[in-house]
Amino acid sequence: MRTDYKFWYIKRDDDGFITEAAVRFYEGDVTTELEKDTSLNLVPITRFRRSKRLGSSDVPHINVGFIKDARGKDAAVYTSESFGRIKTDEELRTFLNREISKDTKRVAINEQKI
C-alpha cells in the first residue's frame, strides 16, 4: 500500500513566511486502468491512484492537530511550530516528505520519498 499527501491550503504572512498548511493524506496503489488519452481513446494508464482519504486515526505518526472540512473529513494542520520559518512550497514539501516517511504501514509515492 502506498501513501501520499496533497495540500488543501497554505497560508503566508505579510512577509511571505508560511504560517499554516492544511494537508490531506491518502492511501492507494499503483494500478493500470483504462483512461482517455488526448484523442479520447481509452488506453491503459499505469499510475498511483488514491483509494482512501486518511483520517486522523489512520495516521498516528502525524502528531499535529486536525480540522474537519465542510464534509467532516480530516485535514492535518501544520504551523511554524512544526516546520519552522519557511517561505517556499519546496521547503514545505521537504518537511512533509519526512512526515510521511514515518508511516510504518504504507510506503510514500516516489515523488514524496526522502
Added chain:
Amino acid sequence: MASLTVYPDPDPETTSVDGVIYTRGAGGESWATVRSTADGDTATDNGATGVFVGSDITSGPLYGLFRGFTLFDTSALPDGATITDVTISLYVNTTYNTDNDGNDWVNVFQASTVNNTSIVIQDFDTASQTLDSPVELSTRRDISSGITTGAYNDWVLNADGITTISKTGITKFGWREGHDVINETPAQLVDETEGFNLNFAESAGTTTDPRLVVTYSEGAPKVIFF
C-alpha cells in the same frame, strides 16, 4: 499582505474538484448546436492529465468542445479579509494550435457546477454565467503566444474575478476556448484542435496541481482622514 494558496481535491474528493467535460456533435450537427448544448457527452474528474479546454473539428465536419472546471475550497479565508489580488495557475503540458487565427485563446469564467465534488455532463453549460458574452474574469491568453508548456501559466483575476472568491465555501471557475466564447466556427484545416492539456489535482505530487493564490489584508480597510 497575507496570502492563501488553495488547491482542488484529488479523487476521492471531499470539498472541491477539478475536471473537464467534452461534447462532440453528431454528423450534421452545426457548430451552433454543439456549442449551445446543455449537457456534454463525457465528464471526467478523476484523470491525472488530459485535454482541459479547447475546440476541435474532425472530418465531417464534426465539432467538439472541451470546457474545464477548477473548484477551490476557499473557506480558510478570514471573514474580514479584504482581497486585493487573485491569481489562478494551471500547469500546461501540451498546447494544440492548428488554426492560429487570433481567436485561439483561453480565459476563465465564473462556473456554477451542480456539485462541489464531481463534474457531471449537466455542468457543460455552467462553465460560464452566460453562453454568449460571458463576463471574463481575467485577460485572455493566446494559445500560440501566451501559453508556456511544461510550466505554470497565470491568469490574474480582474475586479469581476475578485468578487467571485468565496470566504465561506467553494469558489468555482470554468474555462473556455476563444472560438467557443465568441461563437466563431473554427476553420477546418484538416483535423484541428485549439486548446491545451494539463495536470489535474489527481496527478502525483504537489508541484503541478491547479493553484489559486488569494492575496488579502485582514480586517476592514483602514480609512485615513486628511
